[in-house]
Amino acid sequence: MSTAAITLDVSCGLRFGGAGALVYKPVSAGEFSAVEEDVDGLLRAAAKESGSEVESKTDEFGYEWIVVRDKDLEDVVTSVHAAASELEARGFGGQLLAAVFRFEGKDADKPVYWVYGYKTGTFWPFVPAGKEQQRDNAEELELKAKLEHELPVEQDLTRWFGLFGAPI
Amino acid sequence: MKRKALGRDAGLTVRMLITTGLLGLLYVVFAVVLFNVFNVGLAPMIVIVVAIALFQYYTSDKLALAAAGAKVVSPDEAPELHAMVERLCALAGLPKPKVAIMDTDVPNAFATGRSPKHAAVCVTTGIWRRLDAREMEGVLAHELSHIANRDVLIMTVASFFAMLAGLLTRFGLYAGMWGGGGFGGGSNRDNNNNQIPVWLIVLVVSIVVYAVSFVLIRTLSRYREYTADRGSALLTGAPEYLMSALQKISGEMARIPQRDLREVQSMSAFFIVPPSIKAATAELLMDHPPLEKRLAALAEIAREMGRPVGP
Numbered sequence: 001m002s003t004a005a006i007t008l009d010v011s012c013g014l015r016f017g018g019a020g021a022l023v024y025k026p027v028s029a030g031e032f033s034a035v036e037e038d039v040d041g042l043l044r045a046a047a048k049e050s051g052s053e054v055e056s057k058t059d060e061f062g063y064e065w066i067v068v069r070d071k072d073l074e075d076v077v078t079s080v081h082a083a084a085s086e087l088e089a090r091g092f093g094g095q096l097l098a099a100v101f102r103f104e105g106k107d108a109d110k111p112v113y114w115v116y117g118y119k120t121g122t123f124w125p126f127v128p129a130g131k132e133q134q135r136d137n138a139e140e141l142e143l144k145a146k147l148e149h150e151l152p153v154e155q156d157l158t159r160w161f162g163l164f165g166a167p168i
Numbered sequence: 169m170k171r172k173a174l175g176r177d178a179g180l181t182v183r184m185l186i187t188t189g190l191l192g193l194l195y196v197v198f199a200v201v202l203f204n205v206f207n208v209g210l211a212p213m214i215v216i217v218v219a220i221a222l223f224q225y226y227t228s229d230k231l232a233l234a235a236a237g238a239k240v241v242s243p244d245e246a247p248e249l250h251a252m253v254e255r256l257c258a259l260a261g262l263p264k265p266k267v268a269i270m271d272t273d274v275p276n277a278f279a280t281g282r283s284p285k286h287a288a289v290c291v292t293t294g295i296w297r298r299l300d301a302r303e304m305e306g307v308l309a310h311e312l313s314h315i316a317n318r319d320v321l322i323m324t325v326a327s328f329f330a331m332l333a334g335l336l337t338r339f340g341l342y343a344g345m346w347g348g349g350g351f352g353g354g355s356n357r358d359n360n361n362n363q364i365p366v367w368l369i370v371l372v373v374s375i376v377v378y379a380v381s382f383v384l385i386r387t388l389s390r391y392r393e394y395t396a397d398r399g400s401a402l403l404t405g406a407p408e409y410l411m412s413a414l415q416k417i418s419g420e421m422a423r424i425p426q427r428d429l430r431e432v433q434s435m436s437a438f439f440i441v442p443p444s445i446k447a448a449t450a451e452l453l454m455d456h457p458p459l460e461k462r463l464a465a466l467a468e469i470a471r472e473m474g475r476p477v478g479p
Contacts, residue, residue, distance in 0.1 A: 011474050023430075061430035098429060115429070133428075137415065138303070142408035145467035146474060157415075161429035 001077050001101065001114075004150040008103055011146050014112055017102035019168035020076035021067045022083050024095045035090045036064075039083050043068070046082060050075040057167050063097060067168050076101070084118070093118070100126075102168050112143065114151075115163060122154035123147075126162045135162055183391055191326055191384045198333065198377045221328045225321070229266065229281035229288045236278070238270040238290045245269075249296070253289060256309050260403055262316055265289050269296075275417045279311035280320055287315045299413050306400050306410030307417070313399025319392045326388055330381040336374040389455040394465055407466040407473070414466075418459050 008014040026032060040056065043066065047054045052070030059065060068079040080099050087096060096118040103112040113126040125143040127136040140160070144153050154160060233240065243250040250267055257264045265279070265287035275295035281287030289311045291304075299307065314320075401407035456462075 059430070061428070063430050117429070138408050138412035141411045141415070141463070141467075142470065145408065145411075145470040148467065149471075161431075163430070164428050 001151070002074060004114075004147055005073050005103075007147060007150050008143075012105070012112075012143065014103040014105050016071075016073040016076075017104040017108075017111055017168075018071055018076075019067060019069045020073075020080050020099065020101040021065045021166070021168045022080045022099050023063050023065055023097040023163070024087065024092075025062070025097060026064050027092065027095060032092060032095075035087065035092060038090075039066070039086045042086055043079055043083055046079055050079070052076065052079060054079070059165070059167065065167055069168075073101070098163065100163055100166055100168060102166075112139070113163065113166060115161075117154070117159070120154055120159060121152065122159075123151045124154040124160040126160070128162065128164060133162075133164055187384055187388045187391065188326070191381060191388065194377060194380055194384065198373065221324060221331065225282050225324050229286055232278070232280035233266075233268050233288055233290060236270050236290060238268040240266050240268045240288070248301075249291065252301070252305055252308055253312075256305065256312055256403060260309075260312055260316055262312060263287075265312075265315060269293060275299075277307050277311055279314040281315065282320055282324075283318065284315050289315070295417060298416050302404075302406065302409040303413035303416065305404050306406070306413050309400035309403040310396045310410060313396040313403065314392070316399065317392065317395060319396070322392065323385070323389065326381075326385050330378060330385060333374045333377040333381060336370055386455050390457045393456050393462070397462055397466055398469060401466055401469045401473070405473070407470045411463050411466050411470075414459060414462060 005016055026036070040054075043054045046052075047068070050070060050072070052068055052072075052075050054069075055067050057065040057067060066080070066083050068076045070076050070079075084096055084099065087093060098118060099116040101114045101116075103114065104110075105112070110130075111128070113128075114123055115126050116123050125140045125147075127139045127143075128134070129136040147153060241249070246267065246269060249269070253267055254264055262284050265281065265284070266289075268288055268290040270276075270290055270292045272292050272294055274292055275298050277289070277291040277295055279287060279289045289308060291308070295307065296304065397407075397410065400410050404410070457465075
């Protein structure tokens with residue numbers, strides 16, 4: 001992701017937008033709550049060190065978002081990865097949906113998201129186009145073309161699902 | 169400064185030359201076989217085919233438009249479309265072709281005409297409605313590249329012998345049905361004793377020539393499409409719009425889903441389905457390259473354009 005960020009900056013004029021998140025589906029089991037608490041504790045400890053902010057959110061689809069805010073992409077990636085690894089190590093890897101990273105161009109209100117799908121192990125771009133459930137496919141295809149060599153970009157376009165209303 | 173063809177690509181040019189060469193070779197072999205098997209009756213046939221080809225060539229713009237049911241529109245009737253074509257023609261150094269609109273929801277566009285001076289571009293109302301201005305520009309630039317590259321001429325010449333072979337196949341069939349006497353003025357009676365009938369040889373050769381030339385013409389056509397895509401990318405300077413237009417036109421833009429990842433997650437089996445396996449043989453018969461390959465080629469151009477120009 002870090003080398004990709006350089007390419008994004010140089011050839012697309014996009015900079016890291018200071019936020020990333022891990023999205024997962026919670027399970028209503030006592031054991032899972034314990035794991036969640038551990039992950040939370042782990043992240044807050046890491047956050048204190050790196051100076052990032054961590055918050056948890058539940059969205060309208062019933063998914064949990066662990067949002068990490070930090071100016072440094074590296075710190076965000078590390079935190080998100082740590083949280084995901086912890087969930088995987090405790091046997092809840094199947095609950096992981098995606099990791100999302102926010103990028104911005106000159107216009108901070110028009111974010112570009114890079115989504116990492118845990119089910120496919122690939123990245124894809126997601127550029128919401130202002131209106132409800134609309135996305136900028138031209139921009140997304142351009143991003144794919146430019147980043148293909150640095151990132152494992154999902155080649156099957158039918159899997160480029162969006163994350164509308166992402167809280168980051 | 170005059171640009172003869174938009175966007176030269178060395179690899180593509182070589183492949184195109186090889187395909188054209190193979191086509192030429194095939195026709196020479198075909199001609200030799202024809203001349204050896206009989207010496208009469210060939211001339212009238214060629215005259216007919218040449219006449220048809222010439223007719224097709226000289227009327228290609230009007231013929232194609234009429235066949236498609238397209239209507240040539242004036243700048244007053246379609247000011248935006250005319251302005252767009254004018255702008256692109258100015259950029260490409262082409263005379264402005266006739267502009268036609270076809271009233272159908274099927275998103276499509278085509279160019280026709282034997283030379284840049286006798287050309288026409290046609291778009292359907294469906295494509296005009298679906299694409300935004302920059303995507304439309306990409307598509308029009310693709311069609312104008314076809315005109316600049318004289319693709320109608322190239323394809324007419326390439327199809328010429330295939331047509332001849334097709335005609336001969338039919339003649340051969342008729343001749344066979346009428347007892348071999350109706351062909352070439354019935355002058356091959358001496359060959360008829362204990363030999364394979366002439367019409368059968370002609371029939372077989374023609375069928376083979378037709379089949380092989382069909383594949384080769386399709387291959388050539390696919391290369392022309394790549395070249396026109398490249399021309400469009402260089403002309404508009406923004407291949408990504410042609411890419412998104414291509415996706416929309418082929419109904420493939422729907423491939424980038426409008427749905428949310430969280431909505432579809434329950435159908436987890438979805439993610440295990442392997443991408444559909446396409447037979448390579450099917451591609452041989454298509455006159456347009458598969459979308460994935462066109463997009464990949466355009467993506468490559470986009471990357472090339474993204475690089476700074478060398479010293």
